[in-house]
Amino acid sequence: MYYAHSGTVGGTRDWQVLEAHLKQVAALAAEMAVPLGLEKAAYLAGLFHDLGKYTAAFQKRLAGANISVDHSTAGAWQILQTAGAADRHMAELIAYAILGHHAGLPDMRGSEASLTDRIAGFDGTSLDPVWNTELAADLCGLAPKFSWDKDRFAFQLAFCGRMLFSCLVDADFKDTENFYADLERREINRSWQSLQALLPSFLAGFESHMAAKGEPVGTLNHLRAKILSHVRSRAADAPGLFTLTVPTGGGKTLASLAFALDHAALHGHRRIIYAIPFTSIIDQTAAIFRSILGEDNVLEHHSAIDEEKLDAKGNRESRDKLKLAMEDWAAPVVVTTNVQLFESLFAARTSRARKLHNIAGSIIILDEAQTIPKSLLSPSVRALDELARNYKCTIVLCTATQPALDERKFADGVAVAPKHPAGLKLEGRELAPNPPELARELKRVTIKRVEEMTNADLVAALEVEQQGLVIVNSRRHALDLFREAEAAGLEGMVHLTTRQYAVHRREILADVRDRLRHGEPCRVIATSLIEAGVDVDFPKVWRAEAGLDSIAQAAGRCNREGRRPIVDSIVTVFVAPDYPPPSEIRGLIGDMGRMVEKHAEDLLAPQAIEDYFGEVYWRAGKKGLDSKDIVDRFRIDLNGLKPGKTGSDFAYRSVAADFRMIDSNMVPVIVARDAAARAAVDKLSIREIPSGRLARELQLYVVQMPEAARGLMIANGHVKFMDPEVRADQFAVLQTDSLYREDVGMSWEDADYLALDIQVI
The missing domain is CATH 3.40.50.300 (P-loop containing nucleotide triphosphate hydrolases)
Known part of the structure; x- marks a missing residue:
């Protein structure tokens, strides 16, 4: 008998059988992949992800032997050995996902632990052939029926690979969580009702909210009512890309929410994701949504308390993964930041990528869309286009200062070339009534x-x-x-x-x-x-x-x-x-x-703003809108594949390291000054409470600071990782209250003096 996870010490009676784990993960991953059209590939990823546990060495490790065992390469190797040429591209995506389900998606070649090196170093002789009788697999017909673009095929396929990876790691996490929850009486992170089930109450809540405001009084409120009515009238339009250009004070937030609710009711979307550039207003927006939709129906997620620390070999046992504060975005309404959204779309780590499959079928409202960093604009826009094109998403670029992303603006000499990398098909997709006139009226x-x-x-x-x-x-x-x-x-x-x-x-x-x-x-x-x-x-x-x-x-x-x-x-x-x-x-x-x-x-006229962004993008050129060459690091051979050769050359891991919308050396420190924060910190020692739940409670108490400064503060006793045996190195909490001042916040420049209690002998 082969096992996937160990249970209590002293026998195997409560251990998880490997065959059961693989089939349960496969079924769950396939279920998650249905909205993506990737259920067959996801099933295979789940079925083969722990194939390397069919070895005597891994079973000894489960029994307590202090040995390191690579159990991820076997499944990837087997998939690549078995798949035919017609399914080779998808087989490679499955291989990337299996190789990365603990350590994160690898690069194809060149970097440490690349797919090429790991597959080349594996021969399959250690696997017990019994797996053949326990796992039946059909490796044909794996490709989804997508709208493929030859010029963007490599990017599209790599994006599909991240979505597949998301289904696998989320399914693996959930099955493991269920096993240990039963065994150790752990609490499972909360489940959510679906958006479609809640829409009648959401729409009723919105109408009640508007009725409580009374009849519009004054020019401004009449104008807001006009904008709201017009935006809602467009909800029947086909899903896809939209713009909503309304000057400040015109009621963009409520108008975009109303559109999303109406649009979802008509087209069956699975959730609403509202992405905001700065954490300075995320709780403001989340509070509005909670007041309308209900306190328990909105997930607010912006914290960086999701770091996944790995050992030197990139291993993390499944039980240890339960320590991590990972969000899956299964809520009907998610309020998040641009950083969380876009960095997740290009993520390689399991903690960030887990949520991706739940983005499919969503209405994504990008508030203040103009704040997408210019240096990452091309890959960001490509990701948005792909979500709308192949993942049934509706995306609303919502702002008072609309960036010139309409592909027609790049075809008339304003910018670099007719097929500019930042161009989107936006003709006829403006939701607001006459933006130039609105700008004059709201000046x-x-x-x-x-x-x-x-x-x-x-x-x-x-x-x-x-x-x-x-x-x-x-x-x-x-x-x-x-x-x-x-x-x-x-x-x-x-x-x-x-x-x-x-x-x-x-x-x-x-x-x-x-x-x-x-x-x-x-x-x-x-x-x-x-x-x-x-x-x-x-x-x-x-x-x-x-x-x-x-x-x-x-x-x-x-x-x-x-x-x-x-x-x-x-x-x-x-x-x-x-x-x-x-x-x-x-x-x-x-x-x-x-x-x-x-x-x-x-x-401040819309034409001035449009001309300004055209000038900015023209000056930047193709290179300036993708300064890290994100798009060009996803390459593929379209000339056919020979047995044993790879067609894709995807730099998943190195791209994820480079795709940073803010300084990549910033890390979180929790400031527990009030009773609610202190109570949440106290609960970190309770093993049964999921880390994700506590991260949600503590994310509003986080200050981001340079990693080097936090390291110095830890060394000098000013900051401490709380309960690392239970939570790993995620929850860094300020210990020296005087370093946080009421007027100016955290003062990390003083991190190099020792805390008084350390100086006392």
């Missing part, structure tokens, strides 16, 4: 460009105004300016920064809104985190020079509700002489300058 600020303003000049300007917002390009500038303003004795000074955890920022913003409402002194210094969608309404805004999209977003924080005269609602764009902008922003400033010449009468 509420005056843009004023000035020359240099030092910190002393900004402090003097704030001294004149009781309420004002200054947005700068760096955390260092923001902190310096805040301290100078405080030193000058200005009342109501507030510093908003990513050094503060989400719950703290929420409290700060609630206080800011309260002060603004009651006319109290309120002077806020922030970086760009406040720009994209944060619901604040200042009479005056100062913005350090940047790209036109940033200026437009900053303008959305001024006279947001349109209660003040436009001529008095001034957004001042200034040069910061002592804080040169980063090189990326310098280029955007140049693009902005050219728009000033061309659109001096109205820099």
Whole structure:
């Protein structure tokens, strides 16, 4: 008898039989793959993923022998040996998935533990032939009926491979979790009702929410009602790609949610995924959705508490995987970040990739779509196009400043070439009624460009105004300016920064809104985190020079509700002489300058924004829109395959390492200052509670910091991994409270002094 997982010590009576595990994972993976059209390939991946456990060596390991056994290569090797030429491409995808189901998807060649090297070093002689009688497999007809594009075939096939991998690792995790839950009385991470089952109550909740607002009063509310009605009228349109271009204050959030609910009801979508650029507003949006759809129906996921630490050989036993805080996005409504969405779409790690198959059949709303990094725009757009083309997704590019991604904009000489890598088929897919007219009706600020303003000049300007917002390009500038303003004795000074955890920022913003409402002194210094969608309404805004999209977003924080005269609602764009902008922003400033010449009468008009993005993308060119060569690292031989040869050359692992929407050296630290956070930290020692549940409770208390700084803080006793025997190295918690300050957040620059309790002998 061969076993997949060991149970209690002293016999094998409660161990999991290998044949049962393989067939259960295969069936579950196939079920997950039905919406993808990949059920046969997924079944085979599940059936063969642990084939290497049919060896005496692995069974000795299960019994307690301290030996290392590679059990992943056997299944991949067998699939590649058996598949015919017609199914070779799909067989290779299955092989990538099986090889990666513990250590993460490998590269085909060149990197450590590549597919080529692992297959070449395996001969199958250690496998007990009994597996042939226990596992019946049909390796024919594996390819899905997709809309293939010859020019994008390699990218499409590699994307299909990640989806297949997702089905395998999620099915493997769930079957293992079920086994140990029964054996060890563990709690299983929660299950969710389907979107389709909940839609009647969701739609009723939305109607109740709108009814509670009463009949629209005033020009602005009538305009919002008009936009909402028009957007909902488009819900019957065929699924696919859409844009929703509505200026700040026009009600984009509610309009996009209403469209998603109506569209899902008509077309059968499985979930709604709302992706937001910054964590500064994710809880704001999630709170709105919960109030409408119900507290228990919205998954908020933005935390980086999902790191998967591997040993030197890339092994992690299945029981150890239960320690990981992995989200599967099975909720009917998911509110997440661009970072989570896009980095997952290019992920190689099991913890990130597990959720991918649940993205299929979703309505994905990209709030502030213009914030996708230019250097990753081409692969990001290709992924969106593939989701719409072959995975039954509807995608709404929702923003006040629509980037010029319509492929027609690249065909008339504006950009690089007719088949520009960032082009999408968007003709006739705008959901808003007449965006240029909306922009005129919702105009509420005056843009004023000035020359240099030092910190002393900004402090003097704030001294004149009781309420004002200054947005700068760096955390260092923001902190310096805040301290100078405080030193000058200005009342109501507030510093908003990513050094503060989400719950703290929420409290700060609630206080800011309260002060603004009651006319109290309120002077806020922030970086760009406040720009994209944060619901604040200042009479005056100062913005350090940047790209036109940033200026437009900053303008959305001024006279947001349109209660003040436009001529008095001034957004001042200034040069910061002592804080040169980063090189990326310098280029955007140049693009902005050219728009000033061309659109001096109205820099915020949709045509000005469109021309600006056309200028940005033209200057970037093909290389600048894929600076890490993500797309070109997925290659394939279309000229036929010979037995024993590989056709694909997919760099899954190295691409995943390079596809980073934010600094890749940032890591999480939990700040447990309030009772809720401390209670969640205390529960980390309870083995039976899933890590994913605790990660959801703690994600709002996370500060991201440089990895080197966190390492120093750990070494000096300021940060500690809590209960690593139960949770692995995931939950790093601040121990020295004085390093987190109420006004400026986490101060990791002081990480190199020892905590007092360590200094005492």
